Amino acid sequence: GTIGPVEAAIRTKLEQALNPEVLELRNESGGHAVPPGSETHFRVAVVSSRFEGLSPLQRHRLVHAALSEELAGPVHALAIQARTPAQWKENPQLDMSPPCLGGNKKTRGT
Amino acid sequence: GSGSAEQLDALVKKDKVVVFLKGTPEQPQCGFSNAVVQILRLHGVRDYAAYNVLDDPQLRQGIKDYSNWPTIPQVYLDGEFVGGCDILLQMHQNGDLVEELKKLGIRSALLDEKKDQDS
Numbered sequence: 271g272t273i274g275p276v277e278a279a280i281r282t283k284l285e286q287a288l289n290p291e292v293l294e295l296r297n298e299s300g301g302h303a304v305p306p307g308s309e310t311h312f313r314v315a316v317v318s319s320r321f322e323g324l325s326p327l328q329r330h331r332l333v334h335a336a337l338s339e340e341l342a343g344p345v346h347a348l349a350i351q352a353r354t355p356a357q358w359k360e361n362p363q364l365d366m367s368p369p370c371l372g373g374n375k376k377t378r379g380t
Numbered sequence: 381g382s383g384s385a386e387q388l389d390a391l392v393k394k395d396k397v398v399v400f401l402k403g404t405p406e407q408p409q410c411g412f413s414n415a416v417v418q419i420l421r422l423h424g425v426r427d428y429a430a431y432n433v434l435d436d437p438q439l440r441q442g443i444k445d446y447s448n449w450p451t452i453p454q455v456y457l458d459g460e461f462v463g464g465c466d467i468l469l470q471m472h473q474n475g476d477l478v479e480e481l482k483k484l485g486i487r488s489a490l491l492d493e494k495k496d497q498d499s
Contacts, residue, residue, distance in 0.1 A: 326470055327461075327462070330463065330466070338450075341450040341451070347412065347451060348451060349412070349465075349466055350466050351466070371411050372409055373409055373410055374402070374434045
């Protein structure tokens with residue numbers, strides 16, 4: 271499919287912030303209870319030497335910081351694989367996300 | 381409100397294992413929240429506090445502000461924010477979760493499984 275503006279922005283910002291060797295980005299909105307063409311759920315694999323020596327939490331926070339606007343806005347879910355180049359070499363693939371379970375569409379009431 | 385920093389601080393420290401989910405452990409309403417539930421189940425962690433952010437918009441926003449983390453699910457061990465589903469999965473896969481649970485006095489069921497396989 272076509273790349274939407276949110277996806278393009280995510281890619282640009284992560285490239286600028288983390289100078290990644292590899293950046294794999296997948297719009298997973300189609301697998302969730304949102305309208306077609308949505309840009310709300312993403313999965314990203316970022317491979318950067320800037321992650322060396324950082325805990326998983328620290329790495330994820332770096333990614334969040336780069337995408338603070340998107341995460342405060344349209345992006346509801348962001349699955350992150352933050353790897354150093356050596357780690358990526360061991361397992362160079364974007365994982366699968368678990369299936370959607372409906373979200374708050376299932377609940378009714380106040 | 382239910383989302384104040386003081387209240388949330390007390391909440392995450394009240395129990396050793398605390399998770400904020402979309403839905404409940406019995407009926408998760410998000411695949412990522414479900415992954416957290418399933419990982420805890422695999423390790424035999426039964427006594428944990430689970431809070432459903434879908435029930436409470438103040439809680440839903442409050443916990444994100446408290447941890448400075450933009451998404452749900454959120455996992456707290458020993459009162460400390462550990463991460464979301466991706467990080468918990470990583471910890472599960474690399475053995476860190478077994479170690480962290482041990483520090484809390486919780487013996488992971490996976491250790492007993494391994495013992496059975498070895499004998």
